[in-house]
Amino acid sequence: MKIYYFLFFLFFINAQELRFIDEIFDDVSVTENIVYGNAPDLPFIFLFEWNTYDIDLHMDVYEPIGDTMSDRPVIIFAHSGAFFIGDKNAQDMTALCESAAKKGYVAISMEYRLGLNILSSYSGERAVYRGVQDGSAIIRYLREFHDEFNIDYDKIFFWGSSAGSFIGLHLSYVDDNERPLSTYGNSFDPDLGCIDCEGNNYIHPSKPAAIVSTWGAISNLDFIDEDENIPTILFHGTSDLIVPYNEGYPFTLNITLPYVYGSSKISEKMNLLGINNTLVLEENKGHEYYGAFNGNFDLGGGPNDYWDSILYDASHFLYNYLNILGDINNDGILNIQDIIIVMNFVLEITVPTTEEFRLADINSDNILNILDIILMVDQIVELEN
Numbered sequence: 001m002k003i004y005y006f007l008f009f010l011f012f013i014n015a016q017e018l019r020f021i022d023e024i025f026d027d028v029s030v031t032e033n034i035v036y037g038n039a040p041d042l043p044f045i046f047l048f049e050w051n052t053y054d055i056d057l058h059m060d061v062y063e064p065i066g067d068t069m070s071d072r073p074v075i076i077f078a079h080s081g082a083f084f085i086g087d088k089n090a091q092d093m094t095a096l097c098e099s100a101a102k103k104g105y106v107a108i109s110m111e112y113r114l115g116l117n118i119l120s121s122y123s124g125e126r127a128v129y130r131g132v133q134d135g136s137a138i139i140r141y142l143r144e145f146h147d148e149f150n151i152d153y154d155k156i157f158f159w160g161s162s163a164g165s166f167i168g169l170h171l172s173y174v175d176d177n178e179r180p181l182s183t184y185g186n187s188f189d190p191d192l193g194c195i196d197c198e199g200n201n202y203i204h205p206s207k208p209a210a211i212v213s214t215w216g217a218i219s220n221l222d223f224i225d226e227d228e229n230i231p232t233i234l235f236h237g238t239s240d241l242i243v244p245y246n247e248g249y250p251f252t253l254n255i256t257l258p259y260v261y262g263s264s265k266i267s268e269k270m271n272l273l274g275i276n277n278t279l280v281l282e283e284n285k286g287h288e289y290y291g292a293f294n295g296n297f298d299l300g301g302g303p304n305d306y307w308d309s310i311l312y313d314a315s316h317f318l319y320n321y322l323n324i325l326g327d328i329n330n331d332g333i334l335n336i337q338d339i340i341i342v343m344n345f346v347l348e349i350t351v352p353t354t355e356e357f358r359l360a361d362i363n364s365d366n367i368l369n370i371l372d373i374i375l376m377v378d379q380i381v382e383l384e385n
Contacts, residue, residue, distance in 0.1 A: 018379055020073070020319050023102035025064035030097075033058045037137035037199030039130075040190075042115035048188040049115075049126070057134055057199060058111045060088055061149070062101040069364055073155035073322055074106045076138060076208070078164025080288065080295050082242075082250075083116040083127035090295030092161060092288075095303065099311060106151050110138050112167065124250075124257045125182040125219065129192055131167040132174065136206035137199025139171075144202040157318055158208035161295065162243060162288065165216020169266070171195075172211055172230040173223040180219070210321045212314045215287055217243050217250075217260035221269045231276040233317040234263035235310055237285030245281060278317055282306065326376045328352075328359050339376050346373065 018024075036059050040052035077097055079090045088109040100107035112134035117123035139156055146153045160168040176194045185191045192198070196206050210231040218224070236245035243250055245262040261269075267279035282289055290310055291302010326334045328341045342360045344350045345368050352360060352368070360368055362375040 018375065019069075019104040020322060021103065021315050023099060024104060025066060025102045027065040028098050028101040029063050029065050031061045031063075034061060036110075036141040037134065039113060039134065039137070039198045041113050046115065046117070049185075049190060050188055052190075055113075057113070057137065058088070059138060060097070060109045062097040062107040062109070064101050064104055067104065069104065070150055071152040071155075072104065072106050072150060073157065073318075074108060074142060074149075074151050075100045075157045075159050075212075075318070076108045076110055076135075076142075078110055078112060078131075078135065078158070078160040078167050080162035080164060080292075081114070082118075083114055083124075083131060083163050083166075084118070085114070086163070086295055087111065090292075091297045092290070092292045092295045092303075095297075096159065096311075103315065106149060108138070108142075110134070112164075119256045121256055121258045122182045125180045126189070126192060128163075128166050128170055128219070129180065129183045130198075131163065132171045132195060133192070133198040135167045135171040136196050139206050139208060140196065140202040140204045141200055143204035144200075155209050155322060157210050157212070157321075159212040159214075159314070160216055161214045161292075162216065165213040166218070168208065168211045169213055169216055169218045169232075170223070172207055172232070173218065173225070173228050178220075178223055210318055212318070213263065213266075214290075214310065215240055215243050215245075215263075217262045218266055219258050219260055221261050221265060224266070224269045224273065224275070226273040226275070229275045231317070231321055232266070232270065233278040233280070233314055234267055235280045235282075235313075236263035237282045237287065237289045239284050240287045240289075242287040278313070280310075280313060326359060326362055326379060328356055334376065334379055336380075339373060342368065342373055342376065346370065 035056045037057040038054055039057060041055040042049060042052055077093050079086045079088060079093045088111045093109045097107035097109050113130045116127040142156055143153050158168040183192045207230060212233050214235045238245050243262060246264045247261045249259055250257045263279060267277050270277040288300060290307040291297055291300045291304040293299035297303060326338050328338045345352045345360055360372055362372040
C-alpha cells in the first residue's frame with residue numbers, strides 16, 4: 001500500500017520550485033569590490049600603450065540569503081560597452097546577478113580593463129585580449145578560494161553581454177599558441193604576455209564550464225577547436241548594427257576595427273565540430289534587445305519580454321551542465337529510472353550509499369522522503385517543457 005501512497009502524492013500534490021531554474025530565494029546579499037587581481041591599465045585617451053599604471057580589479061559577489069548548499073555553482077557576468085565604457089554596476093548586470101543568486105547560484109559582476117582606440121584594428125585586438133586575461137584571472141581567483149566562497153571548483157560559468165561576450169568566447173576558445181600578433185606589441189607597446197600571465201599568480205585552469213553569449217562575436221572561427229568542447233548558448237538579433245549576428249565589422253561600417261564572426265557563424269562552426277551549442281536568433285531585433293542600451297534599462301526601455309525568455313533559455317541550458325541532483329544512476333539523464341531508485345530508498349527496500357544519498361536529497365534537508373521525489377518529478381517536467 002505504501003507505493004500507492006507515494007504515487008498519489010507524485011501526481012496530485014503541487015510541484016515545488018526548482019533550484020537553478022526558479023527564483024527560490026527571496027533575498028540576496030551583495031559583497032562589493034572584492035579584489036581578484038591587479039594589472040596594468042591605460043589612461044582614457046591614449047596613442048601608445050607604454051604609459052600604463054597598475055590598478056586593482058574588483059568584483060561584486062551576489063549570494064542567496066539563507067542558502068545552506070555547499071559547493072554552489074557560479075556565474076560570472078561581464079558587462080557591455082565596446083571596451084570603451086561600462087562597468088560592473090550596469091543595470092542589466094546587477095539584475096542578472098540578483099536573478100541568478102535568487103535561483104541559487106553565486107553570481108559575480110566583474111570589472112575588467114577598458115581601453116580602445118576605435119580607429120585601430122590593432123588596438124581592438126589588444127583590448128579584447130586584455131579582457132580575456134582578466135577573465136582568466138577571475139576564474140583562477142575563484143578556483144583558488146573556492147572553499148572560502150563555498151563554490152564548486154568545476155562549475156564556473158561565464159555570461160557576457162556584447163564586449164563581455166567577446167571576453168567569454170575568446171577566453172573559452174583561444175589558446176596561447178593562437179595569440180593575435182598584435183598582443184606581442186611593438187616598439188611603443190608592451191608584450192601583453194600569456195593568457196594566464198596577468199591579474200594574479202594563481203595556477204588553475206582558466207576555462208569556464210559553459211558560456212552564455214548575448215550579442216557577441218569572435219575574431220577568428222579557427223580559434224574554435226574540436227577538443228575545446230565548452231557548451232555555449234548564443235543569443236543575437238538579426239538587425240544588430242553593433243555586432244553582426246552573421247559576420248562583418250563591428251558598428252556595421254567601421255572597417256578600422258577587426259572583422260568578426262557573430263553568433264550564427266559561431267554556431268555553424270560548433271555544429272561542424274560537434275560542440276554542444278544552442279543558437280537563439282530573434283528576427284529584426286537589434287543590439288541588447290532585452291531592453292538595454294549599454295547595459296542601461298532606463299535608456300533601453302527594458303527589461304522587456306525578451307529579458308524573461310533569455311533568462312529562461314539560459315537557465316535551462318546551464319542546468320544541463322550542473323552535477324544534476326537526482327541522477328542516481330549517473331547516466332547523465334534524470335528520468336523515471338532515477339525516481340524508482342529513490343522510491344526504493346524512501347521505502348527502505350534498498351540502502352543508499354553516501355553519494356547516492358547526496359544525489360537523492362534534492363532539497364538538501366538530510367532526509368529522503370516524498371518531497372525529494374516530488375522535486376524530481378517537477379525537475380523532469382520543467383526540462384521537458
